Amino acid sequence: MLKEIGIKKIITVIFIIGGIFAFLIFSNVIKTGSDKGAVSGNIVVWGTIPFDIMQPYIDQSNTKTINVTYKVQNKATYESDILNAFAAGRGPDLFIMPHENILRNADKIFEIPYTSFSKNDYQSKYINEANIFLTNTGVLSIPMSVDPMVMYYNKQLISSAFLIEPPKYWDELSAFSSKISFVDAGGAISQSGVAMGTYDNIRNAKGILTTLLLQNGNRIVGTDLLTGKKRAELAFSDDSFEQAKQALEFYTSFSDFGNSNYSWNESLDSSLEKFITGELALYFGKASEMENIRKKNPNLDFDVTLMPQINETSIKTTYGAMTGVAISKQTSSKAAAISVASSLSGKNISEKLTRDLSIAPVRRDLLKNKPDDARLTLFYNSAIISNAWFDPEPQSTSILFKNLIRSINTDSKNPDAALKRINSELNNVLNRTINLVIENKQEKK
Numbered sequence: 001m002l003k004e005i006g007i008k009k010i011i012t013v014i015f016i017i018g019g020i021f022a023f024l025i026f027s028n029v030i031k032t033g034s035d036k037g038a039v040s041g042n043i044v045v046w047g048t049i050p051f052d053i054m055q056p057y058i059d060q061s062n063t064k065t066i067n068v069t070y071k072v073q074n075k076a077t078y079e080s081d082i083l084n085a086f087a088a089g090r091g092p093d094l095f096i097m098p099h100e101n102i103l104r105n106a107d108k109i110f111e112i113p114y115t116s117f118s119k120n121d122y123q124s125k126y127i128n129e130a131n132i133f134l135t136n137t138g139v140l141s142i143p144m145s146v147d148p149m150v151m152y153y154n155k156q157l158i159s160s161a162f163l164i165e166p167p168k169y170w171d172e173l174s175a176f177s178s179k180i181s182f183v184d185a186g187g188a189i190s191q192s193g194v195a196m197g198t199y200d201n202i203r204n205a206k207g208i209l210t211t212l213l214l215q216n217g218n219r220i221v222g223t224d225l226l227t228g229k230k231r232a233e234l235a236f237s238d239d240s241f242e243q244a245k246q247a248l249e250f251y252t253s254f255s256d257f258g259n260s261n262y263s264w265n266e267s268l269d270s271s272l273e274k275f276i277t278g279e280l281a282l283y284f285g286k287a288s289e290m291e292n293i294r295k296k297n298p299n300l301d302f303d304v305t306l307m308p309q310i311n312e313t314s315i316k317t318t319y320g321a322m323t324g325v326a327i328s329k330q331t332s333s334k335a336a337a338i339s340v341a342s343s344l345s346g347k348n349i350s351e352k353l354t355r356d357l358s359i360a361p362v363r364r365d366l367l368k369n370k371p372d373d374a375r376l377t378l379f380y381n382s383a384i385i386s387n388a389w390f391d392p393e394p395q396s397t398s399i400l401f402k403n404l405i406r407s408i409n410t411d412s413k414n415p416d417a418a419l420k421r422i423n424s425e426l427n428n429v430l431n432r433t434i435n436l437v438i439e440n441k442q443e444k445k
Helices: 002-026 051-061 078-087 099-104 119-125 128-133 155-160 170-180 205-215 238-255 271-276 287-296 334-344 347-356 374-384 394-410 415-431 434-444
Strands: 041-047 066-072 094-098 142-154 189-194 221-223 230-232 280-286 302-305 318-327
Touching (some): 041 334, 051 066, 066 334, 078 094, 099 128, 099 318, 119 128, 128 318, 142 374, 170 189, 205 280, 230 415, 271 280, 271 287, 287 302, 394 415
Antiparallel strands (some): 142 302, 221 230
16 A cells, blocks of 8 residues: 555656646746757657658757657548557657647547646637637647638739729628629629639638638537537527528528529539639638649739628637647657647747748747738738637538538528538537547546
8 A cells, every 4th residue: 555655656746747847848948949958759740741841840859869750641541540550559749630630639639737838828829719729627739830711812803893902891792792793694603703602612611601600609619518518509599590590691692593692603613713713703712722823823813811701890700720739648758749849839940830831820929920921911810810619520510511501502491490400410420529538538537
């Protein structure tokens, strides 16, 4: 019995020392540049960022005592590969992943306790969207970057319609689109003001819907304060139901032939291709898409601005796809792993890496210093107002949203039933993913 108590005390002391050391790292008392000799270990990092982009920053995280190796993973099989690796006990020490993947794999992550990295310090360092990585007891992942939704616009199409600028607010979109769209008597569309209303042929359809819902006050997924579990809030209360219904009816109105907003239908090519070929005035896409658009059509006269907002409120929001670096529970070198995670998400690397990837940093100290480039400044501003939701399984929820839009388009007289149905189906997805992780974590306490 005495030996058992002694062992428990030793383990407790080791944990406290580790926590203090982690706190010193994150509070910058211990530097994470070349002065990391206090810790040692071989750290393996997994991610999908191309090797030639990531490797220089991996090299910067190496020290005399910490050896860092980066292994590029296949995007299509990344999550299943990492799950298999963890099951076999050979998973990476750190893994860089989209926020959705990190949230539903929380049971495989070493959570940094607030005693090591306080909630106040975290929130003062990162954008509001980064709060999605916070739990009741600690930090699930260190934010690295965000890829916000923005609005690309064709300058020639806009000026040819005798318009000065793209719409700043959603309630301006109807009049704007009608002046640019060419629709014949049979409903065929040769030129579109905006691509909205369908799903399959609209790039980033879920991101557009998410932006509309969040802006209108619907969180999509919330937390049950009694159980700590996640719940669907698309139709959770009368208010949330009305918020979601308004957003969906507005979105689908642009594919309704009988509506004055009509400017898009399912027979058209992808919204991205239509924009690149100069047949679409407004394209809602991610910041990271800018270089691809430019390369596909160097002669396209386009620019980029903030996503439209709701006119009646001063609160601005857009959807942002955030990436974080998480520490594996299986790592045998937690202090070294924390040190490398801190380095990769640090000010020096974050600023350069996000520029290499044409996305935005999540650190407030970087975002407050706007770049000279106007488009990068726009991406920085979009990052500041970025938001997200607890998407439990992106592929499954994409199917839910696709079915929802199709249901409303084919039975426009009954959007209420379609909305209630997706709310129930979303709860089912939550219960077999994120909520299952939460249950397992609660049982182990």
